Amino acid sequence: MTEVSVAKEDVAATGDLVVLKSVNKHFGALHVLQDIDLTIARGEVVVVIGPSGSGKSTLCRTINRLETIDSGSITIDGKPLPEEGKALARLRADVGMVFQSFNLFAHKTVLENVTLGQVKVRKKDKKEAEERARALLDRVGVAAQAEKYPAQLSGGQQQRVAIARALAMEPKVMLFDEPTSALDPEMINEVLEVMQQLARDGMTMIVVTHEMGFARSAANRVVFMADGRIVEQATPDQFFSNPRSDRAKDFLSKILHH
Amino acid sequence: MFDFLEDYDLLGAFWTTVQLAVLSAVGSLIWGTLLAAMRVGPVPLMRGFGTAYVNIVRNIPLTVIILFTSLGLNQTLGVSLGADDFESINFRLAVLGLILYTSAFVCEALRSGINTVPVGQAEAARALGLNFNQVLGLVVLPQAFRSSVGPLANVLIALIKNTTVAAAIGVAEAALLMKEMIENEAQLLLISAVIAFGFVVLTLPTGLFLGWVGKKVAVKR
Ligand SMILES: Nc1ncnc2c1ncn2[C@@H]1O[C@H](COP(=O)(O)OP(=O)(O)O)[C@@H](O)[C@H]1O
Numbered sequence: 001m002t003e004v005s006v007a008k009e010d011v012a013a014t015g016d017l018v019v020l021k022s023v024n025k026h027f028g029a030l031h032v033l034q035d036i037d038l039t040i041a042r043g044e045v046v047v048v049i050g051p052s053g054s055g056k057s058t059l060c061r062t063i064n065r066l067e068t069i070d071s072g073s074i075t076i077d078g079k080p081l082p083e084e085g086k087a088l089a090r091l092r093a094d095v096g097m098v099f100q101s102f103n104l105f106a107h108k109t110v111l112e113n114v115t116l117g118q119v120k121v122r123k124k125d126k127k128e129a130e131e132r133a134r135a136l137l138d139r140v141g142v143a144a145q146a147e148k149y150p151a152q153l154s155g156g157q158q159q160r161v162a163i164a165r166a167l168a169m170e171p172k173v174m175l176f177d178e179p180t181s182a183l184d185p186e187m188i189n190e191v192l193e194v195m196q197q198l199a200r201d202g203m204t205m206i207v208v209t210h211e212m213g214f215a216r217s218a219a220n221r222v223v224f225m226a227d228g229r230i231v232e233q234a235t236p237d238q239f240f241s242n243p244r245s246d247r248a249k250d251f252l253s254k255i256l257h258h
Numbered sequence: 259m260f261d262f263l264e265d266y267d268l269l270g271a272f273w274t275t276v277q278l279a280v281l282s283a284v285g286s287l288i289w290g291t292l293l294a295a296m297r298v299g300p301v302p303l304m305r306g307f308g309t310a311y312v313n314i315v316r317n318i319p320l321t322v323i324i325l326f327t328s329l330g331l332n333q334t335l336g337v338s339l340g341a342d343d344f345e346s347i348n349f350r351l352a353v354l355g356l357i358l359y360t361s362a363f364v365c366e367a368l369r370s371g372i373n374t375v376p377v378g379q380a381e382a383a384r385a386l387g388l389n390f391n392q393v394l395g396l397v398v399l400p401q402a403f404r405s406s407v408g409p410l411a412n413v414l415i416a417l418i419k420n421t422t423v424a425a426a427i428g429v430a431e432a433a434l435l436m437k438e439m440i441e442n443e444a445q446l447l448l449i450s451a452v453i454a455f456g457f458v459v460l461t462l463p464t465g466l467f468l469g470w471v472g473k474k475v476a477v478k479r
C-alpha cells in the first residue's frame with residue numbers, strides 16, 4: 001500500500017494525464033454524469049465499477065469525445081479536449097479505446113485492422129505498420145490469425161486483436177468499456193491476462209469492469225459510480241473488503257452473491 | 259420470317275442502349291454515393307440538399323426529366339455538353355437525365371446499406387482518430403456497398419429498362435428502333451418479342467451475376 005501511494009506522489013509530480021473537472025452531461029431529461037471530478041495520473045490503472053445504467057460507459061466515451069459534455073472540462077496531458085476537426089482526431093489517436101462488442105472492422109483482415117490507423121492517421125508507411133502490427137498481434141497471442149477476418153475468430157481472440165489495434169496507435173491512455181462482458185467465461189482470462197501485462201508495462205488505463213480479480217491484481221484505484229455520480233474511491237483492497245458507502249455495500253453484496 | 263430484321267441495325271441500337279446504361283450507371287454510382295455521403299454527413303446544409311434532391315427527383319417521372327434536359331437545358335439554355343452534332347448532344351443529354359434520376363435511387367439503396375453497418379464500426383474508426391471522410395470512405399461505405407449489392411442490382415436493372423425513355427429525345431436506342439420497325443412492318447408481336455428478348459439478354463445475366471457477387475462480398479459478422 002505504501003509503495004502505491006509513494007508511486008502516486010511521484011507520478012503526480014510528473015503530471016496528471018487525464019483530468020475531469022465538474023463534468024455534467026444530460027441525455028434529454030436524464031442527468032447521466034453529475035459533477036464528475038476525476039484525476040488519473042500517468043501510469044495509473046483505475047477500475048470503474050457500478051450498477052448498470054450508472055453512467056460508466058458514458059464517462060468513458062466522454063474522455064475521447066464520442067459523447068460531448070454539457071459543462072465542466074476534460075484535459076488530456078494538460079490539453080483541453082478539442083471540440084472537433086483535426087485536433088480532435090489527433091487527440092482520439094492518443095486515447096485508445098476497447099469496446100464491449102470488439103467492433104473490429106468486419107470487412108478487413110486482422111492485420112489490416114491493426115495497420116489501418118497507423119497508415120491513415122499516423123502516416124506510417126505500410127511495411128513499418130505491418131511489422132508493428134505483427135509484433136503487437138504476437139504480444140497479444142493472435143499472430144497466427146493475422147490473415148483471417150474478424151468473424152472467423154473467437155470472441156476472446158477478437159478482443160485481443162481490438163487491444164492490439166488500439167495499442168498500434170501508441171496511445172497515452174487506454175479506455176476499456178466492459179471488455180470481457182460479451183465473452184464466454186472460458187475466454188475472459190485470456191483477455192484479462194493481456195490487460196494485466198499492459199498494466200505491468202506501465203500503461204495508463206481506465207477500465208470499466210466487474211472483474212474483481214483484475215481490479216485486485218492490477219488496479220491502483222477503484223472508482224465506484226452510481227446514478228451518474230462518483231460515490232466512492234479507494235484502493236481495491238479497501239473497496240472490496242471495507243466499502244464505506246451504503247450504495248457500494250449494497251452493490252458488492254449483489255455481485256458477490258452469484 | 260425474320261428476314262426483315264436484316265434491314266435494321268438491331269445490334270447497333272442495342273449497343274447504344276448498352277452505352278447509355280453503362281455510362282449512366284457509372285455516373286449515378288458516383289453522384290448517388292456523394293448524395294448518400296451528404297445525407298449521412300454532419301453538415302446541415304448538405305444533409306438538407308441531399309434529402310431535398312432525393313425526395314424531389316424520385317417523384318418526377320423520368321420522361322419529364324429527359325424532356326427537360328432536351329427542351330430546357332439544350333434548346334432554352336443552350337447547354338450542349340461539349341458535343342456539336344445533334345445525335346451526340348441528345349445522347350449526352352439522355353445520359354445526364356438518366357444520371358440525375360437514377361442517382362436518387364442509388365443514394366437510397368446505399369443509405370439502406372449504411373443502416374446495416376453497426377454504429378460500433380464507425381465509433382471504433384472515430385476512436386482511432388480517423389476523420390469523417392476516412393470513417394465513411396474506409397469503414398462505413400465499403401461495408402455498405404457490400405450489403406447493398408442486391409438493391410443496387412435492382413436499380414441497375416431498372417436503369418437498363420429506363421434507357422428506353424431516351425427515345426423521347428430521339429436517341430437511336432432499342433426502343434426508338436422498335437417504334438420505327440413497328441411503323442414500317444406488319445409484325446407487331448414478332449418485333450416486340452425480339453426487343454423484349456434483347457432486354458432480357460441484358461438484364462437477366464446482370465441480375466444473376468450481381469446476385470452472385472452480392473453473396474461473395476457479403477460482410478460476415
Ligand atoms: N445515447 C443515449 N441516449 C439516451 N440515453 C442514453 C444514451 N446512452 C446511454 N443512455 C442512458 O444513460 C444512462 C447511463 O448509461 P451508460 O453510461 O451506458 O451506463 P453504464 O455503462 O454504467 O451501464 C442509462 O440510463 C442509459 O439508458
Ligand SMILES: [Mg+2]
Pocket residue numbers: 056057058177178
Ligand atoms: Mg456500459
